[in-house]
Amino acid sequence: MPCTVELVSVGNELLIGKVSNTNAQWLAERVTSLRGRMIRAVLVRDEISEIVEAIRSTLDRHPDFILTTGGLGPTFDDMTLEGIAHALGRPLELNDKALQMIERRGRRLVAEGRRKEFNLTDPMKKMAFLPREAIPLQNPQGSAPGVLLEFGKTRIIAMPGVPHEMKAIFSEYVEPLIIEMSSNLNYFEKSLVVKGLGESSLSPYVDQVMTEFPEVYIKSHPRRSELLGRFIELHMSALCENPIDARSIVEKASLLVFNLISQGGAIVREANEEDVRR
């Protein structure tokens, strides 16, 4: 089975709609392509009680990974680590390795002429207070280290909210962990374009195909494009344990869809990138 991933995004700016939560989509897409499964994502404010509640209720579902984004910075409203510490019942402690990472980064910025001077102020130091037993993760793009924690079978990875910092830490530290857990799985997806039948009329065919191919998940999306006008995208995917081949199962299911729908009098073909761009 695929490893399970839950996401906790922290940040008021996301809840006032000022900023789009592009991190959530990027992570969902990466996790899926690494053959993990994102099963839930929650977005909470920069408030201790909200973060604690989100982490606790997420831990209750025992996912393999909890990823958090945001709230690792130096300001008073960066409180993700405090929230995680509370939720786990562990104290926050000054972590020497994290402190060294912050100092090295500060000195490098001065050496490169990007900062005039480096002082280890209290706000800087704050970023090195991690929950007990946490492992700091080097942030190659910014000051705030990422954080890895283990709690039972769940690994919690706290990442910054700044997208390029988050992506760097995810790629370096989280990807290998997911890949390791997914090494016995293979994934395949494809989309069909259906023109001339509504979602309601397609529904019985989709049911029939999913009954015959229970490994295949099919979802219909009503769409519109300049070229095609209104049409339905049928997105088909399968995640299989080796040696079962997801691609061959999806292709067989796709052929059945094709036959059923063609007989129903509609037009169906494989989707190209143009069709399914958002």
Added chain:
Amino acid sequence: MPCTVELVSVGNELLIGKVSNTNAQWLAERVTSLRGRMIRAVLVRDEISEIVEAIRSTLDRHPDFILTTGGLGPTFDDMTLEGIAHALGRPLELNDKALQMIERRGRRLVAEGRRKEFNLTDPMKKMAFLPREAIPLQNPQGSAPGVLLEFGKTRIIAMPGVPHEMKAIFSEYVEPLIIEMSSNLNYFEKSLVVKGLGESSLSPYVDQVMTEFPEVYIKSHPRRSELLGRFIELHMSALCENPIDARSIVEKASLLVFNLISQGGAIVREANEEDVRR
């Protein structure tokens, strides 16, 4: 106080990163500009147990509104209403008004030549099964009606996931409800651009201003642009009960920020649209 809004987005396509949850940002932005407050957003899969759990835990926090998007359509994996019904302990029942809406829409599509024929098939009918005591909301852009439910002091509004359908229903039915609850509030926000000081160095100034102006919420965002290189955006906002004027308080706080930061040797000015575009 502002009315509280929680969002429950339903849809596997969002959790595999295939589609960006643009609805969430749009709703967060609209709710904020209507002087409501979105306090939490959760994204769950098309699974009954997940939807039920999300609705229940959201109800436990007693928000004024729970908005849901997605899962109202005719296919087997559209199960938001079933999930809401379970969570509230109410049965799903064929709703005559909803059925009429679906029939009228089907006949109009035929009359306009957009469909060849209209049959009230089971998948079509499924969209008219609503939790007991629900009020269907006309969907001017699609077949699936929206749904309004009251549960204690909370109003639950289920909307389709297709963005233009969701937006039409929100604007027609939800906006007036939020406006009514927010009529005694006024909101103001502005952003400053700070160049030459890092987030850590700014942090004590921000703390000082927020202590002097507790109504004002200030958040710093590290940014980069071609014109400015790296800079910090300070976003300042206040939501006040009349007759207290949010604008005047934010402007006073902004002046204090300006003075503190200028004395600190950095450059600060009001942000323009170019600076804060994402």
